[in-house]
Amino acid sequence: MQSLLEDQRRAHEELECIEDAIVAEFATEPRTYGDRLFHDHRIKSLLDRAARRADRASQTYADLAGTLEAEISTIRGSPGPEDAFTEFYSRLREVKERHRQHPGQVPEYVGADLVMNEDRRLHLLQEIRSQFSGEEANGRFLDMHTLHDQMMNLHGVKKVDYLHYLDAFDRLDTISASEKGESYAKYVKGVREYLESFLQRTQPLLDTQEIQEEVEASFTDRWAAGTVPGWEKVCEELSHQDTSSSDPSLYCTPCKKQFAKQTVFDSHVASKKHKRVVNAIAAEGGQEAKKKIFKAKAEAETDKLKKRDIALNEALVQRYAQVLTPQREATKANVERKQVLTEAERQAEIAEMEAADAAIFPERRAGGDSDAIYNPLKLPLGWDGKPIPYWLYRLHGLSVDYTCEICGGHSYQGRKAFEKHFQEHRHSNGLRCLGITNSRTYHDITSIEDAKTMQEKLRRQKRSEGQMDDAAEEFEDAAGNVFSRKTYQDLKRQGLL
Template sequence: MSTVLEEERSLLEELEKIEYAVTKRIKRNASIYKPTTLSKDHNILEDGKKPLAQTLLQQHEIKKLIDKYQTQSSTLLTFLQNDKDEISQLKEENADSFKVFEKLYKETTANHQKTLLLGISKSEEDIYDMFSCNVEKDEANESQPLKKKQRKNRKRLLSAYTADLKLSKIFTEKESFGKFLDLQELYRAWLSLPRTISFDSNKVPTYLNYLDSITQFDDENLNKKTGDYIYYLNGLLSYLKNFWIKIQPLSIPERSITAIESNFESEKEKRIGSTATDGSIYCSICEKSFAKQTVFDSHLTGKKHKKNAQNNTKFEIMKLEYIIKELLNLLSKQLENTKNEAQRFKLLTTREKQLELKNISNISDYEYDYDDQDGTDPTESKNQDSNSDETIYNPLKLPLGPDGKPIPFWLWKLKGLDSEFNCEVCGNLKYKGKLIFSKHFKEPKHELGLKMLGIEDNFDAFKDISKIDDVLKLLEVMKTKKREQLLFNDMATEVEDDEGNVMTEKVYQQLKKQGLL
């Protein structure tokens, strides 16, 4: 058989396998890919509500499969452009069809025998299938012991081709699968930067202070001319770029980074020159002032300025600071979550911190799931296990966490979920926890209850009031004050008639209408 044509056929088969593998993953977990436009979203995929960690892992796996697909497509295109000689040779040989058939038959038989000798099985050929990375020893290597019924179908989710992917290599424990930024190392590097006046040993900025001021690069105390500062900026930029890419591997996040860099280059002349109050323009690269814009424009094209721009680190620092600010704008949600988490962790006692760190589950546990391709119903087996062996012991009736288990008792107490609050305005609904109770005052249900009591606007004035009697009393007080204010406004303006008699404007208008003036 023609070597080139066989390679083309093999490549086409491999491309089909990759397409099918990607389709199977998206069909199994619809959260992996969401169309950007509603017209492309037909809502025909099942949403199994898989954990976020598992979704991100499969997104990274699909990204790797797409890279492989592009590589093999390029190889196939090269073969297709150079297979004319092979095709013409086959056409000449077709004159004697039986000889060609016998030749191809022998080659096919030889290839089959070679495959049998190598011991390549069907399961090993399908290296792109889910769960194909598993071997018999996988169950013994799992971090936590599982019940026998669970071990039957619970396997590592990845394919044999992407078996080297590990969640622990993609995310750290503190990043919580892209929810938080892990900037502890960069915080320590920021503390050690050279400064004109060092920090007081009793007033060293905390991690939370660093997060609040991470984009404030105008600190005059910092010595920016040192290599340490540029090294710190490069480290921070590298982390933010990698984080932005790994939280959305299928959205081509590199485009956003390229757009930010090109935007800086297109406006770099505006950033180099700053206009002073007297109208002069200061060049930050050459550290010189120019009286007019025309003089400054001609200076930008000069050899001296270009030479300084190439050798000056100030321009490089400006670029790094700009890109970091823009990336942190894109990651504003994650930065805010990190601040809140740092604040929450700071308020915990030492024992609570130890308990929380102890209860952190192993990241690699999320790489395992139930294989639904072996002829059994995973949902049914899970339900059977939960009814028999997986009965959750929850005598205090604590709320369930994201892992389906009751949250720790100390966390339940910390969030105030042991306290119950009643709201008569919402129809005697009960809310557990002060935070949830406080948030509900801005919800549509509570505002609807206020409208039914005759309140049309200014809902904020009735915040934290949950009893109907208190609401009605406050409403009456507000109406009385409003009437008094209107009366005061009417009585406040005084006018004079032609004879010099002083009276309120209201009395004046009434007398004028009656023709008494």
């Protein structure tokens, strides 16, 4: 029977197994970058599992204290001597009966799934590799192309190429505070979220929450003092509007301004500008004017919070950029290296990366379903293994099939392949089977009947040419008379010459 005590015992056993697995991981020194990344993610997963298990165990201690005491009392039995061990022996019989029904059963080891075999290692490697894009190269480089495109579309920001952007994306204090609107706030938040995500993926053991708390504590002091780079004037303007830390009697509600001294406040009240605002409010009506004043205060407070969030995100971006300095420098070096690569070198590098992925992801290996080429028109493949363009397919006449009966009905795609096949072995062997010697005369003849007709025609032509040769040959007798070869031979046999 499963009890609360057994659940707590298993929880503590599992925690001890997790601790042993973490110690085993720390005892192994990673040699390469990939080993270190795997090592950190493995320890991170173990720590998260230990935290979840410890939290569930602590809940059983806190929420089920009465249940636990009741179960212990039940096992202990009643105070009388006759029932002191009744429950104990009852549970002991259940244990013995279970072992009798399942003899030789090996007890379950709660840490069996913590043993790192080859399958679990490959599964964890796949999870790690799937978190990074190809440009990030498993966390070696930053991939900020999308953020660079967003920056290029911002108003009032200097447009630079990607290499210079990597060098200056954290210099946000150089941008005027007046240009930092909604689009800029969205962009800075995206940069902060990406760098934070990159840190969590490449350095899972790093406590990003601690970094955030440290930056926020420092930022709060500097924001209150008005020393945040790029936001000095804004902090000064907001401080005049802030009535929480100033004298409320020196705050002008119609003009929404806070004054530090009584003399300055009195001078402002006596000014024409203040009187115009008061008169305008009075003309619009008291209740409506109050609503507008409250609305203006709410808008000012919202604007203040938005500007503070933007400045805080900028401070976090600068702090994350400092932590990611090695990856940032490696990214710039990689971008410069790619700019001088030839096309052949780029293709070789892509092939090498695909081979490395195929070793980790079996479904990406050659011949897999993911590598199937989409070729609905059945176009021929080019030198790169991909279908050739359709316009080239039509230009070379590959849409026309030529069939040769002499070759056994074999079909040839395109005029070029058709003309070339007349000199190939298949066509020559087909003519040889018909008793014909392959020659230029029989080119463009694909029918067996036409080939035989051509052969007979050539034979007749050859015989007629022989007869013409006999008639064309001339002989002369002693008297100077000229005869053909046949006439001359007949006259000579008759002795008439």
